[in-house]
Amino acid sequence: ASTTIGFPHGGHTTAIKAAEARQALADGGQELDMVVNISAVLGGDWDYVRRDIAAVLEPTHAAGQKIKVIIENAYLNDAQKIRLCEICGELRADWVKTSTGYAPSGATIADLKLMRAHAPAHVQVKAAGGVRDLDKLLEVRAIGATRCGATRTREMLDEARRRSGRGTDVVVGAVSGGGAAQLGSLALLGGPSSPAARGVLDVEALLTRNPDVVAIDDLIGLTTTGQLVGHMLPRIRAAGITAIGTVHIGDLRSTVALMGTLLNRPQDRPILDDSAVDAADEVELVDVPPAELEERLRQGEIMPPVEALQALQGEFRPEVLAALRETALRRVAEHCDRQLVAYMSTARIQEPWEARPRVLVLVPPRPGQEPVIRRAAAHAIRKDDALTAVSVRRRSRSEEEKRLIGSYATLTHQLGGEFVTIDGSDVATTVADYARGHRITEILVMRSTRNSSSKTLRKLIRLVANVDVHVVAATD
Structure with a gap:
């Protein structure tokens, strides 16, 4: 480091x-x-x-x-x-x-x-x-x-160099711009005059070479056959080769969908499917202060001057950089979160670990549930929690109940949450099972005068002893 x-x-x-x-x-x-x-x-x-x-x-x-x-x-x-x-x-x-x-x-x-x-x-x-x-x-x-x-490239090559120093067979499959000057003793696929030296990956040559590890600079680069490098990762992994790659957060499909007009990126610039990053075993955030990044762009260190000028007027404007940094931090946090959940499942850990709180709001198919959904969303936003609204379907629903649940699902999505409908004969047991399986840390339920609802709430509290249950007043 x-x-x-x-x-x-x-x-x-x-x-x-x-x-x-x-x-x-x-x-x-x-x-x-x-x-x-x-x-x-x-x-x-x-x-x-x-x-x-x-x-x-x-x-x-x-x-x-x-x-x-x-x-x-x-x-x-x-x-x-x-x-x-x-x-x-x-x-x-x-x-x-x-x-x-x-x-x-x-x-x-x-x-x-x-x-x-x-x-x-x-x-x-x-x-x-x-x-x-x-x-x-x-x-x-x-x-x-x-x-x-060349910060991002340097970090990738440093990792490749560390692995090579431990005796691992490492080859650099593609490197762009100033990265070629940093190779040192690292082997470049095909040598200094190969496509790899121009940032182009020759997948067939890589599979023939069959190293333990390949370092690839920029996953939105192209292969020698014109395909996006990032979309070839499954084939590389299937061959038993570990890939270390770099990608700009603004080149991921979810970022483009979220920030499209703000990014002002060229229409012909490639977009990488999020699955390429989601499938990674490890994600590392490489970040530099905006002022330093701006200066390096002006100096032509990151890209040619004409492209740098366009970038400074588009995706590298201060407000865009702030949004991109927040997006990158959230993506890394979500990746860690998925790894934690996977480990807890493998280790058969039942009680929740509050690495990232997860809020569940119980939504019955009855009128007037908007306040509890909004309260749950506001609670989640304040604590940067993940929000899930759950509705338990015990029987076939009437058209009115379907309409209500549809409107609640729409509201939940608008507020940044996920809406889930689960079939189950007993509401408390069904919700408790879901809470354990998804590491829920807090449950919000709207207060009700119905006797059956009170019994459900008491049973739910008994079943989820390690989860905080909040009873919310019916006010908006």
Whole structure:
């Protein structure tokens, strides 16, 4: 895992930076990106700069981890850049990095040549921003820069590299843009001139190669036969190959359906079925702050400049980014929720675990149930709970009862819940069985003066001793 220290301008005190580093290492950090104190550099206080870097570098190396020192070239002259590279070499930093993404400009060829010339051989150089196309990437590589920023791709390749280091047979099936510069010792399917180097997956070549693991950059990319990569995952899994892939949350069908006009995405841009993600054993959210993402887009680091300009006017507007981040967080939470329910079923755990509360509202086929449905929905929204309305069908229903249940189902769906009708001869027993099977944590029931309803409520409370039962007044 990688994290930042003193971000974004390096103005934190040395003590705070050191504390940040210790906490990051304790939390499992493996690469720390430290921003130098730019004010101290501009003021020529080189002793302070050295102590500042050392305070983060020493505990990082003591923990066996790596450190990148960000020197923010856009604000410095060549003499200052050279002195920083020399200090980083003397302290034995692992990398020097051109920028944070917050400065007016990112990596330039001149800067990278300067840094490579004055940083010792044991210090690697990372280009951040400004690498806009393959020609620039190849030029950067020729200079000697060993990394270019590409967060989502980098995370995928880091995972592939970890598995390869454990002796697993790993191949990169497709990689886009700057990701090619980050392969290192990882094998690229078909070699550097293959379709994989252009972000295109050759499924037949992959099946013939038959690795343990394949890393695929962007599941909405295409195969050599023109199919969507994500839709080929079942075939890859059926061959016994584990796939590690990346996808943008805005490319999922459910996101497009929910946010279509807000996204303003091109009509011809591919859409990935949610089933490709739902079937995953593990989902990891890779996120960057909106300001950093915007800067990386402007620098052409993520996509070509023309596409980046369109994105900034469309799917990467601030309000869209906020909605996409919320959608991504919810999807990851739902994935974890499904895994928990599956584990509880396998482990035969009957009582609910309140990892994510689930509210059930009991809806009989009688008039006037709208208030309890709305109360349940409001309760669920306040606590970010999942809402299910349940109606028990004990016999054939009249046309009026069917109409009522239909209207209650419509209201429930409008309020973001799920409506379920269950056949059963006893309401309390049927609801209790459903509550146990679906890990319900709370049940809402409308108060009724009917004697039979009171008996049902008392029985239900006895049957679901581990579930909170709320009796709601009949007011809207």
